[in-house]
Amino acid sequence: MADDWREALALSSPTEERNPRTAEIDRLPADELVRLVLAEDRGVVAAVEAAADALAALVDHAVEALTAGRRIHYVGSGTSGRLGVLDAAELLPTYGVGEESVVAHLAGGPGAMLHAVEGAEDDDAAGYRLGGAFAAGDVVVGLAASGRTPYVGGALRAGRDRGAVTALVSTNPSAPLAAEVDVAVLLDTGPEVITGSTRMRSATAQKIALNAFSTALMVRMGRTYSNVMIEVQATNAKLRARAVRMLVQVTGQGPERCAEVLADADGEIRTALVALLAGRDVVRAREALRDTPADPARVADPGGVRSAVAALAGDGSDTASPA
The missing domain is CATH 3.40.50.10490 (Glucose-6-phosphate isomerase like protein; domain 1)
Structure with missing residues (x-):
């Protein structure tokens, strides 16, 4: 009007x-x-x-x-x-x-x-x-x-x-x-x-x-681990480099190793992170994550990464401690 x-x-x-x-x-x-x-x-x-x-x-x-x-x-x-x-x-x-x-x-x-x-x-x-x-x-x-x-x-x-x-x-x-x-x-x-x-x-x-x-x-909602993004869609060289850098920062392992595991995980940062922290291959890491999916009700671990690493630690091999 x-x-x-x-x-x-x-x-x-x-x-x-x-x-x-x-x-x-x-x-x-x-x-x-x-x-x-x-x-x-x-x-x-x-x-x-x-x-x-x-x-x-x-x-x-x-x-x-x-x-x-x-x-x-x-x-x-x-x-x-x-x-x-x-x-x-x-x-x-x-x-x-x-x-x-x-x-x-x-x-x-x-x-x-x-x-x-x-x-x-x-x-x-x-x-x-x-x-x-x-x-x-x-x-x-x-x-x-x-x-x-x-x-x-x-x-x-x-x-x-x-x-x-x-x-x-x-x-x-x-x-x-x-x-x-x-x-x-x-x-x-x-x-x-x-x-x-x-x-x-x-x-x-x-x-x-x-x-x-x-x-x-x-x-x-569990889309991060600590203060890093674990669901980044690495669609260009900058984002792929960022994904590798974040894995290096969190795990303390070298960039070549992190890039290799990330490639084995088909670019899934969450899976690569569990594999690197637990010292396991990506198949085992992916299986562990299926049992600990992201859940906001999980106290202090909504993303499930810590729980997956802890589960993999029980098979007798050396593991890194998650932050």
């Missing part, structure tokens, strides 16, 4: 206020301007840290969902939605997790990644139609700087109607949608350097929050 702007104008959100510290920004030379922008970003991490408990609660819900074979859905528009797409897309090459587990929905569709789609974020009905992709036990995470985006609100309503857990990540502490979700991650980033430009402090905070959420989720 032509007067839709009136409702948006009435929204109370710190991100829409003028920042008194940057009121003279257009009078500054480049060096001072850059320092001012960076100084304003210093408070972003603290804003996310203040929401750590809510993020942890969201991780627990997400672990429960993925363990039950359900999915995580990011829903957003504009910059917030693009950050959801980015986070979901990076999980496949990093942790071997694709849209079967985490999927992003962007208002306006894929084309909105590069160009604004007029009216897409205001389409509550389009958000609600996403419910066809939701199931009971899924987790629907709405991403909205303002905390009121109709497209996100429609999707969250659809999620509730279908028995999904719902969450909101917003940089508006007074987000209207917060009262309607199971978990509200509210990041108080304050006014932007450039008034209303939520691609700045607000977006940085949302990116940090999503990094923390998805990283903690992948660790809990």
